[in-house]
Structures are given as C-alpha cells and as structure tokens.
Amino acid sequence: MSAAAVDCAGVWKFYGDYPALRDISLSVPAGRCLALIGRNGAGKTTLLRMLAGYSKPGKGLVTIFGKSPRETDTRQRIGFIGHGISVYDELSAIENLRLFGRLYGLPNPERSASEWLERTGLERVRDGLVREFSRGMRQRLAVARAFLHGPWLLLMDEPFTALDDRAIAVLQTVLRDALAAGRTVVMSTHQLREAMDLATHVALLNRGRLAFQGERTQEMVKDPGWVYAQYGES
Amino acid sequence: MRFIRQVMVITAKDLRAEMRTKEAINASFAFAIVVLLILSFAFEPTEDTTREISGGLLWIVFLFAGTLILNRSFARELPNDCLDALIAAPVPGAALFLGKGLANFALIFAVEIVALPVFGIFYNVRWARQFWSLMLVMVLGTWGLTAIGTVFGALTVNIRLREVMLPLLVYPVMIPILLGAMKLSTDLVAGQPISGDLMVWLKLLVGFDIIFTALSLVLMDTVLVG
Numbered sequence A: 001m002s003a004a005a006v007d008c009a010g011v012w013k014f015y016g017d018y019p020a021l022r023d024i025s026l027s028v029p030a031g032r033c034l035a036l037i038g039r040n041g042a043g044k045t046t047l048l049r050m051l052a053g054y055s056k057p058g059k060g061l062v063t064i065f066g067k068s069p070r071e072t073d074t075r076q077r078i079g080f081i082g083h084g085i086s087v088y089d090e091l092s093a094i095e096n097l098r099l100f101g102r103l104y105g106l107p108n109p110e111r112s113a114s115e116w117l118e119r120t121g122l123e124r125v126r127d128g129l130v131r132e133f134s135r136g137m138r139q140r141l142a143v144a145r146a147f148l149h150g151p152w153l154l155l156m157d158e159p160f161t162a163l164d165d166r167a168i169a170v171l172q173t174v175l176r177d178a179l180a181a182g183r184t185v186v187m188s189t190h191q192l193r194e195a196m197d198l199a200t201h202v203a204l205l206n207r208g209r210l211a212f213q214g215e216r217t218q219e220m221v222k223d224p225g226w227v228y229a230q231y232g233e234s
Numbered sequence B: 001m002r003f004i005r006q007v008m009v010i011t012a013k014d015l016r017a018e019m020r021t022k023e024a025i026n027a028s029f030a031f032a033i034v035v036l037l038i039l040s041f042a043f044e045p046t047e048d049t050t051r052e053i054s055g056g057l058l059w060i061v062f063l064f065a066g067t068l069i070l071n072r073s074f075a076r077e078l079p080n081d082c083l084d085a086l087i088a089a090p091v092p093g094a095a096l097f098l099g100k101g102l103a104n105f106a107l108i109f110a111v112e113i114v115a116l117p118v119f120g121i122f123y124n125v126r127w128a129r130q131f132w133s134l135m136l137v138m139v140l141g142t143w144g145l146t147a148i149g150t151v152f153g154a155l156t157v158n159i160r161l162r163e164v165m166l167p168l169l170v171y172p173v174m175i176p177i178l179l180g181a182m183k184l185s186t187d188l189v190a191g192q193p194i195s196g197d198l199m200v201w202l203k204l205l206v207g208f209d210i211i212f213t214a215l216s217l218v219l220m221d222t223v224l225v226g
Helices: A043-051 A073-078 A093-103 A110-121 A134-146 A165-180 A193-197 A218-222 A224-230 B003-020 B024-043 B046-075 B079-088 B092-125 B126-158 B160-189 B197-226
Strands: A006-017 A018-029 A031-038 A059-065 A080-081 A153-157 A184-188 A201-206 A211-214
Touching: A006 A043, A006 A184, A018 A059, A018 A073, A018 A184, A018 A201, A018 A211, A018 B092, A043 A059, A043 A153, A043 A184, A059 A073, A073 A184, A073 B003, A080 A134, A080 B079, A093 A110, A093 A134, A093 B003, A093 B092, A110 A134, A134 A165, A153 A165, A165 A184, A165 A193, A193 A218, A201 A224, A211 A224, A218 A224, B003 B092, B024 B046, B024 B092, B046 B092, B046 B126, B046 B160, B079 B126, B092 B126, B092 B197, B126 B160, B160 B197
Parallel strands: A031 A184, A031 A201, A080 A153, A153 A184
Antiparallel strands: A006 A018, A006 A059, A201 A211
C-alpha cells in the first residue's frame, strides 16, 4: 500500500470563473485522521467531494492510494458520509444495507447488513421503512451504510452536525475502531472539540486556499480554536 | 457476472421503490387513459380514420405517459442525496444506465400493455391481428425511448426545471424512433404483416436502438461526473 492514502497536488476547482479551491497540495498518510477545518464556504465540501470522485479538479491531480478516485477498485475502498444520509426512504433499513452490500460486491450482504444494524442499534427496526425513522435513526443508518463495505478511506462532511447523543456515540466508536484497524479518515467539521479528539492531522482551508496543514499538537487539543487564531483570517 | 448482478440490483431497487410509492406508474397510467379518452371524444374517428392515425395516436400517448416515468427515474435519487451514494459505489456508469433503463422499460411497457386494449375499446379497433409483430415494435420503440430518456434524465437531474427540460431535450432526439414506431404500428394495427417497406422501418428501429444504447453505455459516467 502507498504511504499516502490521499494526495492532492496543485488542485484547483472552478465554478464558472470562481476558483473554489486554489492550488491545494495536501497529503494524508494511511492510517491517520485528518480534520479539515475552515469557515463556511472555505471549500471543505468541494475538496471532499473531489476526493470521493464526485467531481474532477479543474487543474492538478487527486490520487487515492495512488490511483484516480473514479477507478472502480478505488471506489470500493472509499466510504462517504455527506450532508444527506444517502439511503432510500421507500426501502427498509435492511433493504438499504443489503442493496449497498450487493453493489459493493460483499460476499454475504445479508450478514454484513445485520451486523451493522446491530452495531448501530437498529436491529429492532430492521424491517421498518426509513421514511418512518426518527432523525437520529436515519443518521445511524447512514453511518452503517458508509462503513458497511469496510472502507480503507472514510470521507466525512461535517459528520457530527445535527447528530443526537446516541448517534455521536455510535459514530465516535466506529471511527475509533476504524482508526485502530488502520483505516484513514478525512473529515470536515465545525465541531472542533470532537475533531481534535480524533484527529492526528489538521488542515485549515481559508477561501479555497490551504492556510495550514500539519500534525495535531497539544495546543490544538487544549484550545480547539488555536489553529484559527494562528492561521485563520482575522 | 458482477456487472450483470449490479444491473439487476439497481433494476430491482427502482422497481421496488416505485411499487411502494406508485408515484410515477399511477400518474403515467392515468395520463395515458385520459389522453386516449379525450382524443376519442375530440375526433370521433371512423374505423378507417382510426387505422390511419393509430400509430401516431398510440406513440404520442406512450411518449407523453413514458416521459412521466423517465422524469422520476433519476429524480428519485435526489432526496437524501442517494445519487451520491450510487456514484460513489464501485458501479460502472454503464451498469447504472442499464439498471435504471430496464426498470424504466418495465414500467413504461406495463403502461403501454394496459393502454393498448383501452385504445381498442375507445376507438373500436381490432388491434391484435398482428399481435406478436406489434409487441416486437413496441419493445423496440419503447427501448429506444427508454435509452434516450434515461441518459438525458441523468443529464437533467440537477436542473431546476428538469420536468420541462427533459421533454424539450429528448423529443427531438427521439424523432427517428418515433417515425419508425408510428409507421410500423399503423400498418400492424391495420393487419398488414411486416414485409417490404416495413422491413426498412424495422431495421431503422433496431439500428437506432443499438446506436443510442451504445452511446448511453459509453457516456453515462461522463454525464454523471463530468
């Protein structure tokens, strides 16, 4: 396996003439957790979506484990949690997970789906339609969907936003387990305390530019706003 | 094998979701019946006139009713950002196109199969004299509409006025298929077998189906991700 799980080299992204990302060069070693922070509109979501293969850079190169994000075997190794929960309201919890298990070619989608329903505390409502779920249950199902295929790289766009206590606990547990198992995590977040708790590396985006990247330090743990104070816009 | 499995999984998912909500199929079926009914009142055609216009009439109904189903195909993926999950999954664009295309085809064909006898009753036409040939033309014509509609549905899914934009974009592209299907259906409803000039129209239908299917298979990834 390549040393870098995520590698961006001179990446630009334009929306029309507006550069949403400007010359981003960023590397995340395998097995580490990067907290991607920045104000609203800084380009965090744009960068994460590019890493997940949803869009291509206008200039520069993005590689995941040394390959293009759009290659089939790269996609097999990525799990993504975006702003939406990415599960179908018309299907039940088990049907949703079985569906994605089959799309990812898991050897036993039924068993994997059942295991993740249990891990996320949803086994009791496995046959319930998602449209009847509470918000917290839907979010836990989204976590199960993203982790179902055992991804080596987890890309998460503000994963703690609007989660209830139980969903936060579930997410923190599965993230810690994933990191302990050598998985790589890149998450954008405004919840600095939760982020610094998990992160090994931190990157700050400021109006599309990379203002800071480096290992998480004790200053950041003690004062989660430290990076903003040192490198953010005034 | 994995490719075929993924196609089947997507088809089954779309059909299951549609059968639970019945949003598109109910609207499409009701629309087809209402249009057939209104046109039967509007024209009060004789049997001979009906035979002359039957192909055009049927395919206009199939086209408009089918558009309702095609519009829903990718729009169904928008709530909860489900399209993102499909694009992120290790599923080739071609499998996504075929999976959605087959589900659309099944739904549109189901509407057509119900609308056809209703057409026979409203217009007092014995339409089944060349039943199997007519089925062949319907399959080929419907697949052509479905292939074009599915790939353009992906193209317009994030457009705000997609319900308007999809028909505006696809109807001109569908003209060759509609011409062939209308001509063949008119003669088949009149009881003529497929031979002579009709074979040329049949070959045109097959040709366009192959071309549009091949283009869609190749272009789907680009349409979805750019």
